[in-house]
Amino acid sequence: MEQEITDILKQSQLSITDNRLKILKLFQNNDKALSHADIEKLSGKHFDRVTIYRTLQTFVDKGIIHTIPTADNSIMYALCKEACSEGHHHDDHVHFLCDKCGTTYCLDNVNIPAVNIPKGFSAHQTNVLVNGVCKNCK
Amino acid sequence: MEQEITDILKQSQLSITDNRLKILKLFQNNDKALSHADIEKLSGKHFDRVTIYRTLQTFVDKGIIHTIPTADNSIMYALCKEACSEGHHHDDHVHFLCDKCGTTYCLDNVNIPAVNIPKGFSAHQTNVLVNGVCKNCK
DNA sequence: GTAACTGCAAAATATTTGCATCCTT
């Protein structure tokens, strides 16, 4: 597990630092999407706000995490699966936001359905965000 | 047309003010989603930032406009169709974001497809956001 | 006349940038 995390950084040609390892571990341990604020709390404020901003941005750029568009517009981040690579995300899965607990899940096993778009438009990527109640809050 | 706009406000039991009429007119004239910044620009800075914040919030609360979750997390707003009412949105249409010109469209005629969500989860609302190239940028 | 709306000032938050220092390689 520890090994996996460092591998992720190596593959993206990023220096292996405590900071990055800790943030990555937060994502792995939580199995849900995290906001900047979540990371700040979960980390116990051990590192700087600015570092979190920069680290998240770096991870997004490298395709390690992806952002999730949410209705209330808090930016959420979650780990990308193997299909993602630098500059080219394939987050073709559905995101689920629980209205009760606020947790955002990546439903990796749920494929996004095909969408018919009008003539003249060409689709490149599709995001699906489902709101509702999650299994824990039921 | 002018009449329509005042009717919208009347139906929501809101006072009819220049400010609100102008902002509503911006939405009607542009046929696309607008951000807070867009409105500031389009209005020619004739009214206060704060007023725009409050007006947009009021409109969202009353079901006159809805927010659109976007990948880059700028908050976009667009007019709701007749199905929306206070506190209960039915934005069951697809949103399209053009990667070239940045325009966000409501594809009112495109219904959102059914999504299979896992056991234990119950869906309440589904948002679909498609990225690509729009008819004008092709 | 009264309640609602607006604009200004200011506070509170959030995000970005510059730079000196420290850490990874």
Added chain:
DNA sequence: AAGGATGCAAATATTTTGCAGTTAC
């Protein structure tokens, strides 16, 4: 040693709140 990463300070930008003056009804 060199380049990248971090932390601090500070600059910007964004959003919220309070309040007094104005406007719609």
